[in-house]
Amino acid sequence: MQKLDEEILSVQNQVETNKNQQASKAVFTHLHLKKLHEQVVVITGASSGIGLATARMAAARGAKVVAAARNEDALKQLVDELRSKGCQAVYVVADVGIEEDVMEIADTAEREFGGFDTWVNNAAVSIYGNAMDVKIADMRHMFETNFWGVVYGTRIAVKHFKDRGVPGALINIGSLFGDRGTVVQSTYASAKFALHGWTESIRMELEKEKAPVSVTLIHPGRIDTPYNEHAVSYLEKQPAHVGMMYTPEVVAEAILFAAEHPKRDIFVGGQAKFLATFGRLAPRLMDKWIQLTMYRTQHDDRPSKPREESALYDPGYGMHERGTNSGWVRDKSLYVEATKRPVATALALAGIGASIWAMARGKNK
Template identity: 70%
Template sequence: MTNDDSLTNTEKLEQQNPGMKTKLRLKQLKDQVIVITGASSGIGLVTARMAAEKGAKVVAAARNEEALKDLTEELKEKGHDTIWVKADVGKEEDINRIAETASSTFGRFDTWVNNAAVSTFGHAMDVTVDDMKRMFDTNFWGPVYGTRTAVKHYTSRGVPGALINVGSLFGDRGTVIQSTYASAKFALHGWTESIRMELEKEHAPVSVTLIHPGRIDTPYNEHAHSYLDKQPAHSRSMIYPPEAVAEAILFAAEHPKRDMYIGSQAKAITMLGALFPRLIDKLMEKIMYHSQHAERPSKPREESALYHAGYGMHDRGTNKGWLRSRSYYTKATKRPIVSAAIVAGLVAWGMAKRRK
């Protein structure tokens, strides 16, 4: 338990009556310490910058030490409290070191974001088992270690905190060419749902959110381990900016949310896949082979970020497609009552037009 003066009356009551059921109250970002893994590029980099701008103290973790130093210097020059921790999330001792650094520097952390990830592009029977295991170290075991560390921290303090796991569209729906990535994200989604139910049953002071990004314009493809002749890339499709994901992550840091989908694309394919699985199988077979690479040679596998840090301080990739500036669907899901009212209004308007 803690005597933290920043606790709300509701939180103090929850401490005094552990069995009582009340909605978790998370701190505002300006009062938070937020841990972000994979903070040296892409979604993690954008989230770190956005969190700092909103007043949060940022603990940036990644394998790329040089990029972390550059990010920390950039944020400190703007007056933000930031520290960095070089860490490989696939190693439990590194995850523990992130938590220890956050606690020794800021006394605590209030949100933990499991964001670090890497992919492998190649036919399932071509990818080596060693490469599969290495990817699971980062994409599955990393979030598991992070989850366990965050939950222990929040429950020991008795103060509500947020755990945010960044999943994927391909954690809801399998795909060709990225079979190992999809499998690791399926595992992460299952882990997140399971631990959420256990924590709710125990009335633990932990908000658990799963983020479901669609295709995002980051260096994710450039960092990938590729068995393809052509360079992995998002192409011929709708592609959302990393800011849309960061916005969802930081909303979940302040407001308990079960799931947040980035783009109607991610939500639609998940729903249609559940309702019409064979139809979506055929659709994925038709479009996913040619829409996951660019028309240029693939980088050598030894340059990938699977076994060592990729290049940092880049938030965008070299993807070609319909590059969106935002996700209106994600913005709408932040205010479900308002969005439901809008939909109801549109339905009523449509029915009225049909009667004329």
């Protein structure tokens, strides 16, 4: 009799466990992320460019910030700046290409703030040069940062959100060159292709198991940051964006929107969407367009800095959001705004379509 009672109790416990698991999965079918002022946000590559702009914007909106990068002087200056404004922030000196360093970022967030709610994989560095000229050692080291750093951050963030049981946001910063290959930055494009593939794959796996993780891929176009100055250059002339680009604050806006609202993808800039769309629809035509435009718009007329002065192996200079690029810098992206307000955008487009149709009818009468 006692054995029968134990078996009945075991079955009841198993049924209860199954119910709890199903209820848990149901909760995560529609993820509800915390408001930004309630969040702890981890940002890699936070000492300059997009990461720096995102850290400042997140802190200004009430989030607690864990800033990570290799440049300790810049990180200390950033955290002192944020704290002087009444914000809560800590920093971690970390090379994201080293898994133990990435683990320390998470440990610091846990120790200082009890965990984190959004993890932004932003750290990256580029290499400018023809593919056949770039040293294999440089390629491998760049992949450690641009791809493996994202893998390490992803695995740590996902485990944290699963263990905690409260939905969180994983935000990976891709590139327009992760959707379409390019010349001169072939190694960078390859690493971003890998990042995009990784992000799409883990997103599907996590959705299948109804894990409490929102996975967003940001697709920035050309952004006015020190990215080019930090890059390794095999060119005679200094890498630079020449033409239309966007401020890093535009990308930061997209990142922080994704921190509160689950989104699959956010394109920052029409150029990013253009390359992704037409690269699929007319790949051969896009080959010719890139060959025609990208050689002359990825450098200016200054002599290139020596490769030894790049940020591939050592930290680059910090506390600069903007770079030394040449062209028209826009402070707003229509694609980001459309992503943030899809209903209003759809209604506006419908209104425009209706107006055009009405005018066409009027002309035909």
